Amino acid sequence: MVAVSSVIKVLREVNSSLVDIDRARRDMPRNPSQTFRLMKVTGATAISGYDKRWLYTVQDAMISSAASGYVGTTTNLSARSYNALSVSELNNGTSSASGSYSWGVAKSTIPAGFVAVAIPNNSYVMCVHQHSGEGDILLIINTQAIDGTCA
Numbered sequence: 001m002v003a004v005s006s007v008i009k010v011l012r013e014v015n016s017s018l019v020d021i022d023r024a025r026r027d028m029p030r031n032p033s034q035t036f037r038l039m040k041v042t043g044a045t046a047i048s049g050y051d052k053r054w055l056y057t058v059q060d061a062m063i064s065s066a067a068s069g070y071v072g073t074t075t076n077l078s079a080r081s082y083n084a085l086s087v088s089e090l091n092n093g094t095s096s097a098s099g100s101y102s103w104g105v106a107k108s109t110i111p112a113g114f115v116a117v118a119i120p121n122n123s124y125v126m127c128v129h130q131h132s133g134e135g136d137i138l139l140i141i142n143t144q145a146i147d148g149t150c151a
Contacts, residue, residue, distance in 0.1 A: 038062065039127045039138065042081060044118040051096045051107075052116040056084040058138060061124055084127055084138035086119065092144075102144040114148030 043057035059081055088102040100106050101116045110116075119125060119142065127138040 035128070036141075037127045037129070037138070039082070039084065039125050039140075041084075041119050041121055041123045041125060043121060046118075050094055051092050051099075052101060052118075052144070053089045053092050054086070054118045056086065056119060056140060057081045058084045058125065058127065058140070082127075082138050084125075084140050086140045086142055086144060088142055088144040092116070101146065105146065110146060111148070111151070113151040114146050117145050117147045119145075 038061045039058035040061040041056055041058055044054040045057075047053045047055055059079065091099075091103070092101055093099040096107070098107060101110075119140065125140045125142055127140050130137050130139050
């Protein structure tokens with residue numbers, strides 16, 4: 001009788017361990033791989049309340065074969081669009097008069113006729129995936145362009 005109760009005790013412990021392992025597997029935090037992805041910008045919408053920051057729409061892209069001259073083309077694998085933010089635009093803040101753009105370009109030193117601009121549609125960009133409690137987004141690795149005409 002002692003042997004049977006010992007076996008039952010061991011089986012209960014094994015079952016408890018399996019339940020714990022299953023719970024840990026299901027409750028694991030989502031940590032997607034941080035690989036770079038080549039993407040193509042398909043749209044940009046100004047983010048309200050911020051100076052020169054945009055929410056971009058991007059799609060997966062790929063480089064074609066050598067026979068095609070290595071010209072980047074949007075893949076046919078997925079027409080899915082993703083939201084993306086530019087890392088360099090995260091510094092832009094809310095004021096158009098003070099602070100800096102991109103990596104510390106003082107807004108007050110930008111010559112008349114020049115402004116910080118969105119990444120143009122059909123541009124190829126490198127992105128990395130970011131997961132937060134509010135959802136998934138891609139981060140564009142770039143330096144924000146400042147464009148214009150000399151006054």
